[in-house]
Amino acid sequence: WPGSEVELEYRRPKYFKNYDHDFPYFERVDGVVNWLLLPYDQRPRFLTVYFDATDTYAHKYGPNSDSTNHSIRQLDEIAGYLIDELTRIEMLDSTNLIFVSDHGMTQIDKSKYIDVDALLPGEKYDLWGWGTYALIQPSKGDVERIYQKLKASEKNYRVYKRNEIPDFYHFSSNPFIPEIVVVTALGWEIGAASGRSGFEKWGSLGNHGYGKDELDMHGYFVAMGPSFKKNFRTGTLWNIDIYPLLCEIFDIPVRGGVDGKGERIRFVLKKY
Template identity: 35%
Template sequence: EPIWVTAEKQGLITASYFWPGSQAKIKGIQPTYWYPYDGDVPNEERVQQVLKWLDLSRDKRPAFIMTYFSILDDVGHEYGPNSSEVIAAIQYVDSVIGILLDGLHKRDILNRVNVIVVSDHGMAEISPERVIYLDDYIDMEDVQIVDWNPVAAINPEAGKEEEVYRKLKDAHPHMGVYRKREIPERFHYRDHPHIPKILAIADEGWSITSHEGVRPHYIRGGNHGFDNRARSMGALFIAHGPAFKSGLLVDSFRNIHLYEPMAEILNVQPAPNDGSLDSVKVMLK
């Protein structure tokens, strides 16, 4: 379960300004304060609302607050991760985070509040020169494509699974193709009934589409969803506050481990999860 659900179940007040998933009731629970997603709301307005929540009286003030900025993802997709536009977007997001930190400083709580900055994925450069067209190899009438790019989730029609698999298996040197039972265990994506019968995974920087379905924004700019071992898929983690050691650079870690230290900081009992506090406790005081 998400950390805000754990916190709410144990009597804490939580708040979310557009954090993914917070609009949905999970185990019947949502944050005490939340907004339906509207990408047109300026990021500065989101930060000001975070500060307003911190100004509430103790009995109404959230113990855990989340907000989300999409601009880096949007710009990265459109222009690619190595573009000047992405550099400008990074500088802009940095300035917005600066508004938050300045607000904490003015309230004399900068060193009393724990601030965590994370990203959910990286971004790789893609190109019209690196495109795999499935209809070069199979009849699209023989399959249903649940998801396209860069991981194609393919459900063949009845009686067509073996033929489709055989045609795709070694079709392209930059596309790995797996039957459901063959999907590498490290992806943790194999056993659920909804997982497709065939999975086609593009190499880093490549795109999967069809001649009919191709769109310019599918094959230029940037994309994510590639093999998570690729350095370009790595995410960001920065933390500051009384719970964290200062000036510490830690080795990379899987983001599933973040739930445990957040539960520790909030002093709530964690729900069963796949993370480990031992994996990240080196960063905690």
């Protein structure tokens, strides 16, 4: 899993492999199965495995491309292989499986680039971010003027002062957030004039990181196993709620200070 190489002893799992982007997919599944074949008192209870194919190909060729559809078929085959292996070792009926993505994807193209420098000629400011948002810190005393200039040109983006950022972003209370935040519309990128060439060179035809309520940004959640209802279909779930869901399955307390809420998702469990 990406991040498995982090050197934090108090957070390191008992068994792990350093993330290798090029490690063959079938061998990743074999590694999970081998851990499940350990003696019961040594066997891990929670295992994760990551596959990048749909993200990689959707970024490069776009979410509606033949290449992305091929990657979906590839991962469907991998999921089938995992289920077949769990069946072979007689553990499928005692294993909860969750297939989840962390975001969706939308089509982009190099013509949809918002040049902040072109909107603010002659102004002095610091700019962070290149992609679906921009963080702008004007020189002292210039906040209102720069904000009004951006507001006057507001097309394919929304601009907010830090204290006006909508609460659903959960992004306004930290003092390190700059005075102005710009969020792009679906399919648009934003950055400095110098960033345009990098964006065009990147050549991506798909991206994510847009508003959470855009359907293109929605991922998927598919679960099966002894803890879950069968043939149950539901509406939108929040991926931040998966952590408290896992805690409920394992009957362990939820760590304090997290945004996820078990009451928004636990209805998918068989016991409710």
